[in-house]
Amino acid sequence: MAQNKANTVSQLQALKDKSGKSYTQLAEETGLTNVYVAQLLRRQAQLKPETAPKLRAALPDLTDELLHEMAKPPLRSYDPNLIQDPTVYRLNEAVMHFGESIKEIINEDFGDGIMSAIDFYCSVDKVKGVDGKDRVVLTLDGKYLPHSEQKTEHMVSRTRPLEKQ
Structure with a gap:
């Protein structure tokens, strides 16, 4: 495959x-x-x-x-050696460096949840900075997905209460 x-x-x-x-x-x-x-x-x-x-x-x-x-559903995967590429390494580094702050802002603005990587749009654009030098604009546009409280009555797989052992 x-x-x-x-x-x-x-x-x-x-x-x-x-x-x-x-x-x-x-x-x-x-x-x-x-x-x-x-x-x-x-x-x-x-x-x-x-x-x-x-x-x-x-x-x-x-x-x-x-x-x-x-047209076939793809096998979405990545080569673990890809992290050695400087561009991929720097993207990973940026997420690691800014990730905690991004998470806190998502939680502050939206609540306890995450950004979807399925209902997701991504683009790369080139713009001129204020100094006239080229800049990379990476847009990550994902749907907000709130974490749900796990109530037993909301579990459709449960047709009856758990039996006590």
Whole structure:
């Protein structure tokens, strides 16, 4: 399965390279975020039927076989060695450094809960800073998910009270 995924990703990356288009250009043509396009082409996201024609228009050399493969639910995974890449390492470092403060602000503004990574949008943008130098803007836009109090009567799997031993 991993070899099949690697082969598919290799073919998709080759098509992207051949097109000469950036992820941002492909995103503009498909109506998706640039990160989601990258996720699709890395087989980390599932291509939805309504998006397939848009992606094929943006990448005309996309074969029926690849589209069929992209329509399958992917095995979402990562290579543990990826953390050694400086960009990935710095992103991890930023989350570790700012994570506790971000968590406290989420809890302060929303309550006891988390940000979804399923109902989630992500994009990378380039802007000029006040000093005129390029800056990276990483947007993480996730639905708020409150933690629930675990009341027995709300557990649908329980059809009767627990029997005492």
